Amino acid sequence: xxxxxxxxxxxxxTEVFGTEMTDAAxxxxxxxxxxxxxxxxxxxxxxxxxxxxxxxxxxxxxFVKIHxxxxxxxxxxxxxx
Amino acid sequence: MAGTALRxxxxxxxxxxxxxxxxxxSVRTLTLEVPDWPGHQAGQHLDIRxxxxxxxxxxxxxxxASAPGEPVAITVERLDDGEVSLYLxxxxxxxxxxxxxxxxxxxxxxxxxxxxPLLLLAGGSGIVPLRSVLRHRERAGSTVPVRLVYSSRTxxxxxYRAELDRPASGVEVIYTLTRSQPPGWSGYARRAxxxxxxxxxxxxAAMPLAYVxxxxxxxxxxxxxxxxxxxxxxxxxxxxxxxxxxx
Amino acid sequence: xxxVSRGFHRRRQDPAENAGRVPPGQYVTKDFPVLSAGPTxxxxxxxxxxxxxxxxxxxxxxxAEFRALPTQKVTVDIHCVTKWSKLDTAxxxxxxxxxxxxxxxxxxxxxxxxxxxxTTNVPVADLTGGKAWVAYAYDGQPLTAEHGGPARxxxxxxxFWKSAKWVRSLELRDTDDPGFWENYGYHIYGDPWREQRYAxx
Numbered sequence: 001x002x003x004x005x006x007x008x009x010x011x012x013x014t015e016v017f018g019t020e021m022t023d024a025a026x027x028x029x030x031x032x033x034x035x036x037x038x039x040x041x042x043x044x045x046x047x048x049x050x051x052x053x054x055x056x057x058x059x060x061x062x063f064v065k066i067h068x069x070x071x072x073x074x075x076x077x078x079x080x081x
Numbered sequence: 082m083a084g085t086a087l088r089x090x091x092x093x094x095x096x097x098x099x100x101x102x103x104x105x106x107s108v109r110t111l112t113l114e115v116p117d118w119p120g121h122q123a124g125q126h127l128d129i130r131x132x133x134x135x136x137x138x139x140x141x142x143x144x145x146a147s148a149p150g151e152p153v154a155i156t157v158e159r160l161d162d163g164e165v166s167l168y169l170x171x172x173x174x175x176x177x178x179x180x181x182x183x184x185x186x187x188x189x190x191x192x193x194x195x196x197x198p199l200l201l202l203a204g205g206s207g208i209v210p211l212r213s214v215l216r217h218r219e220r221a222g223s224t225v226p227v228r229l230v231y232s233s234r235t236x237x238x239x240x241y242r243a244e245l246d247r248p249a250s251g252v253e254v255i256y257t258l259t260r261s262q263p264p265g266w267s268g269y270a271r272r273a274x275x276x277x278x279x280x281x282x283x284x285x286a287a288m289p290l291a292y293v294x295x296x297x298x299x300x301x302x303x304x305x306x307x308x309x310x311x312x313x314x315x316x317x318x319x320x321x322x323x324x325x326x327x328x
Numbered sequence: 329x330x331x332v333s334r335g336f337h338r339r340r341q342d343p344a345e346n347a348g349r350v351p352p353g354q355y356v357t358k359d360f361p362v363l364s365a366g367p368t369x370x371x372x373x374x375x376x377x378x379x380x381x382x383x384x385x386x387x388x389x390x391x392a393e394f395r396a397l398p399t400q401k402v403t404v405d406i407h408c409v410t411k412w413s414k415l416d417t418a419x420x421x422x423x424x425x426x427x428x429x430x431x432x433x434x435x436x437x438x439x440x441x442x443x444x445x446x447t448t449n450v451p452v453a454d455l456t457g458g459k460a461w462v463a464y465a466y467d468g469q470p471l472t473a474e475h476g477g478p479a480r481x482x483x484x485x486x487x488f489w490k491s492a493k494w495v496r497s498l499e500l501r502d503t504d505d506p507g508f509w510e511n512y513g514y515h516i517y518g519d520p521w522r523e524q525r526y527a528x529x
Contacts, residue, residue: 001364001474002297003321003367004297005319005320005321006188007188007189008321010126010142010185011091011183011185015091018090020186020187022188022189023187038186038188038318038319038320039319041367043365043366045363045365047409047410047514048509048512050365052367059445064513066527069513130330132333132336133332133333135337137337139336164339168336172336177334178334180331
């Protein structure tokens, strides 16, 4: 499946962080690439949302919604916002 | 004021469909009455949520087609396998409820103060947020020069054609038709590649601002070509639509 | 619950003739959706290897060696946790029984590791007895990259996220540690007939 970008999860990110995040800065914890969240690669295989670094493909963020809970993993990021 | 609108809580609310406009054989624009709409910026989108009788829920995102200040409208392309798009284009009627939340997006937005010259690049339904930009520019009385490069499969697939055939002053529209062209067509007839962009894009020296929207493959190809032609990456904003058409 | 959208319903209904073959909560599709958590890897066959065993003691095959192993053609139903089921899918591959026999069976649990970094955990008991394959062909054709080629794990009696695409090894181990999706709340085992979609189901 083709990746989309952080624009596609604008609503999800606002839900999780309580504020607009697509224009926030991010830094990849693996390769140090700096990008705005809107420019990250986003995969949505229906099981969850996986956000990857466009430079090195490392997983930066994972969101999984199960029933009414959202599991959020940001461990791949060095910094966000 | 737009800044505070962006930062308020994003909650689901029920809107009413006030009009359905046929744009092309497979594309409809839905005009919505949204009771608690805080206003929006050109380029933003909203999320739609459909709930079936059995509790089945489907969510999709659609770019806002109208300018700030105009009634909220979204434009939806019916996709072959799309259960949501099929519902929105073929089932939904004036007077129906539609649950939505928005506006969403603080990156792929344009205000007259952002300046230009503007290069807008649309692949298929990627034209939707860019049309909002064009309408906002006109309503705001902006004189920023614009070139819109719009790639469609055929002339019949061009959305907002009547409007785009009579662009506002300072706006140039360049179509390219990738699958088939009408008899006598003298315009571009291929995918927007580096050579095509070299002919129609603002030169990099003009310090243009580019907005690229459409399927991922279109956005990647066009952005790469612009970067190679000298556009700084930070002057190129991108929005990739997935196979589902919306974001 | 949100207000009901007039006239909106799920795309597909289950025809009665499939009753008994379709686990609870599933609908039958003729499509084969491509769902992926990352970019499609493309591993050249002359660099591809498959390994099985405990770390440090794995048996490894090259593509040529792997393709020389006895293979099986199977037709199975597959069930995705996202609710679609696809009936009568035809695969060709090497039974995990064959691979374990060659390697020397050891360890109650396995972690599938894949190009691109995906992982999923499966008890070895669910990989043996003719229940699992490393499949390299689908519907009579070499498995395409987007569907997991050169080879993917095929464990049709569990939800299809366990049938890991782009599989490169089955690491045998003593603990049933969660793989990628299991880590985020998907069920550690994933039996579609008991509707074990999420942890706690």
